[in-house]
Amino acid sequence: MCGIIGLIGDVDAREANGEPGPSVGDVVHQGLANLEYRGYDSAGIALVDTADGLTVAKQSGQVDELAVPELDAVTHGIGHTRWSTHGPPTDANAHPHTDCAGDVAVVHNGIVENYETLKNDLEAAGHTFTSDTDTEVIPHLIEDALATDPDADLLDAVRRVETQLAGSYAICAVREGDDRIVVARRGSPLVIGRGTDASFVASDVTAFLEHTREVTYLEDGDVAALNAGRVQVFHGGEPVDRGVETVEWEADAAEKGGYDHYMRKEIHEQPESLRQTLAGRLDVESGDVDLDVSFPPGVLADVEEIQIVACGTSYYAGRYAAQLFETFAGVRATVEIASEYAFGAGRTPDRTLVVAVTQSGETADTLGAVRRANAAGARTLAVTNTVGSTVTRETDTTAYIRAGPEIGVAATKTFASQVATLAMLAVLFGRDRGALGAADARSVLEDLRGLPGAVQQVLDEEEAVREAAREYGDSEAFFFIGRALGVPVALEGALKLKEISYDHAEGFTAGELKHGPLALVTSETPVLAVLTEGADAGETMNNVTEAQTRGAPALGCVSAGEAYGTLDVSFSVPNVGVVEPLVANVYLQLFAYHVANAKGRAIDKPRNLAKSVTVE
Ligand code: F6R
Secondary structure, eight states: OOEEEEEEEOSSTTOTTOOOOOOHHHHHHHHHHHHGGGOOSEEEEEEEETTTEEEEEEEESOGGGOOOOOOSOEEEEEEEEEOOSSSOSOTTTSSOEEOTTSOEEEEEEEEETTHHHHHHHHHHTTOOOOSSOSTTHHHHHHHHHHHHOTTOOHHHHHHHHHTTOOEEEEEEEEETTOOOEEEEEEBSOOEEEEOSSEEEEESSGGGTTTTOOEEEEOOTTEEEEEETTEEEEEETTEEEOOOOEEOOOOHHHHHTTTOSSHHHHHHHTHHHHHHHHHTTTEETTTTEEOOOOOOOTTHHHHOOEEEEEEOHHHHHHHHHHHHHHHHHHOOEEEEEEGGGOOOOTTOOGGGEEEEEEESSSOOHHHHHHHHHHHHHTOEEEEEESOTTOHHHHHSSEEEEOOOOOOOSSSOOHHHHHHHHHHHHHHHHHHHHTTOSOHHHHHHHHHHHHTHHHHHHHHHTTHHHHHHHHHHHTTOSEEEEEESTTHHHHHHHHHHHHHHHHOOEEEEEEGGGGGGTGGGGOOTTSOEEEEESTTTTHHHHHHHHHHHHHTTOOEEEEEETTOOOTTOSEEEEEOOOGGGHHHHHHHHHHHHHHHHHHHTTOOTTSOTTOOSSOOOO
8 A cells, every 4th residue: 555646736825925935846845744644665756847847856755854955947846655565664665766767756655566577578669677676567568658659648548558457557647748647447446636727636535635635536447637727537438527626534543544443444355365375376267376575485384283373363364364374275284473483393394384474574572483493493474564673584485464554553454465375375285286177276266356245244233333332332241252253253252352442352162161261251241253154153153052041242244144043133244264263353443443433442552551562
């Protein structure tokens, strides 16, 4: 998830005191600062100037470290703040990217799934690349389109290039000598701001809200040309009218997408973040997965044991994954809380793969475990959200979860993307080791492909969850239960509730309830159960009944098409096979959020907690 902005025209040019308004470069720079929450490992600007043509400034680091080029006659410009997905956060990988001649500059948010093929073709045709990014193919394709048709202008070229790209993108392009910004959108957000003498474009309205509240939202497949104060939108080559809306939010709320808290925004971002996680990695037809993990051929087949190390929510993602590794790949998989990890005697380091799961990539306990694994001589793999983080430097290879920045301290969308990434890894392992046949792999990949849509269906039920939170939110304690893949989800559900509401919440293996915890169950302790595919729902329901017999209200996340008439509240989970418990977790996230919100808790910054725990 990156942030992009473009501006053409004069901002506040008619100030009462007659002084000129701020320069295009300064407004673009400020817009980037407003968007920095979308990603912040590098930033860049391209300015078009009637005297000097196209000037690009870009570098790794934060937006405030970027110096805006001082130019006299700038008419328009584009900018980008990056959250790396392809290639580390270096100066060369920062956007904007340019063509060979340096006449065209492009900023991009999203992932070009077919960039490798496009890059190979472009290189074969003589184009030279200077970065590791997927984005760089776009200015070269534009250059190619302009060279192929001498009558074509920037708008024609972007229209043509747009049909060549697979994946998701929001693009802004400028060209020396062309007095427009041309933009295109498919799968990544893009909104146009309509000023009197200026037009803006950005990933979201936060970027330019101080200048205009009149906006036009682009739709997938739209291409638009922006002049100062004039905007033309096209779809399928035909002009379309997308209307103009007025934004009512204040800047702070806009940054949270209109939500009261980042956590709720991030819960709602899960369909988009999961799409990014899965983009270009699933070949459903063949049952294969492409995760870019760089182990030499045969290494995965040779692994005897997988040890997953992680903390907190990432540990629960690991517990989910361990079951998938055993099922899909027939390999022994253990999960250890990172602070407790020691490479056990009697194990064979060079046939053990240690997988460190950490969204931040900086958790001291997890890094400590990685160092112990490295010292023992094991192979190591990181699963993280943060390109260039310490864990990526200290492991042999990395699978990125691509969830975009998560600001709320409580992990939500990163948990979903961790599990999805690990599920792909488990399929990769299974295929490599010959343990997972193509037909079974196809079925798992189908379920993964259905994940973003299934999560959206759950989000659409938020009102029912809010209602349940209202009814049961003031209980004495909350118990979460599940079996099999439902166990990590029950544990994660309890962690989410306790950390943001400060209520007593615990997760149990459903079968264990009767071995002790049942003593805590009363009519004041609701039980929330995972009753889906992959979670042994029938047996779990027996344990729910045990709790209900002691007076506990029972809430269940139930596979669509199934019904348990005795539940007090039933939430329907779309049928997506082994990832159903992961979808059920979205109900538990919403439940935690609404219980905590009704109590007025500091949801995004719960007491005593930090987003990145860099001490052991
Ligand atoms: C809970 C939460 C924490 C983290 C844990 C590990 O909502 O966010 O439990 O999961 O501190 O953090 P990472 O994944 O950055 O290693």
